[in-house]
Amino acid sequence: MNTGSPSSFDDRYYQRFYGTHGAHDADRIHQLATAVHHFAGWWGVTIESMFDVGAGMGMWRDWYKTNHPNTKLLxxxxxxxxxxxxxxxxxxxxEWKPRGKFDLVVCHSVLQYLDNTSFVNAVSNLASATRYLLYLELPTTQDFKTIIDPTATDLDVYKRSGSWYRKHLxxxxxxxxxxxxxxxxGLLMYELEGSR
Ligand SMILES: C[S@@+](CC[C@H](N)C(=O)[O-])C[C@H]1O[C@@H](n2cnc3c(N)ncnc32)[C@H](O)[C@@H]1O
Incomplete structure (x- = not known):
């Protein structure tokens, strides 16, 4: 399987980057997932299906399982x-996309591990899987200079500019x-709610 990725995602990796001193934990995901779910509600969407891509410890999947047990999850x-x-x-x-669409697709801190070609293919697969909303967290070159905590974040990733990412998204x-x-x-937004 060609991952296009420099990292190996083994037990050591998850111990190192998750938990108390890691990138985020279940409490932080609780805050984020609550906000995303309610924003969807504001836009008139009930999230009935959620697809967690590069799920890792499965924090998003588990949040939906606990808080919205009728949501279809993958x-x-x-x-x-x-x-x-x-x-x-x-x-x-x-290299793969699910059959059908999901109301919410989550791709949290995953695509920085993919090389350029894999990234472009992945975005196309995410697009075909997304009915209404994609939640995407993806650090750019600028983020690595200005905001990323190097002690809590894997630095062995592809670093690309925000404009490169926007061009492909x-x-x-x-x-x-x-x-x-x-x-x-997807969703019909007021002009100033979004940027093209
Ligand atoms: C930084 S972790 C993020 C885990 C989870 N999304 C979170 O935020 O808690 C990156 C995850 O992406 C997965 N991953 C990397 N490349 C992937 C790919 N091409 N397809 C699916 N998963 C991938 C890794 O195995 C790892 O679990």
Missing amino acids: SVDISEHACRTWGHEQRNIA SPHFINIGAGLWTPHN
């Missing part, structure tokens, strides 16, 4: 270790702020 990860430990389907998002999605994107035929 979580995938490329890591054999993550899939065995936290119960995901083993998939490479650069904008054929599929409109940015509606706070890490949220909607497909061109």
Whole structure:
């Protein structure tokens, strides 16, 4: 399986970057997922299906399972270790897309591990899977200089500019702020709610 990724996602990796001193934990995801879910509600969307891409420890999937148990859930990860430990389907998002669409697709801190070609393929697969909302967290070169905590974040990733990312995302999605994107035929937004 070609991951296009410099990292190996084994037990050491998850111990190192998650938990108390890591990038985020279940409490932080609770805050974020609550906000995203309610923003969707504001826009008139009840999230009935959620697809967690590169799910890792499965924090988003678990938040939905606990708080909205009727939501249809799919979580995938490329890591054999993550899939065995936290119960995901083993998939490479650069090479695979699910059948059908999900109301919310989450791709949290994943695409920086993909090389350029894999990234472009992954975005196309994410677009085909997204009905209304994509939550995307993806650090840029500028973020690594200005905001990223190097003690809590994996630095062994691809670093690309925000404009490079926008160029490849904008054929599929409109940015509606706070890490949220909607497909061109997704949510109808007021002009100043989003940027093309
Ligand atoms: C930084 S972790 C993020 C985990 C989770 N999304 C979170 O935010 O808690 C990156 C995850 O992306 C997964 N990943 C990397 N490349 C992938 C790919 N091509 N397809 C699917 N998952 C991938 C890794 O195995 C790892 O679990």
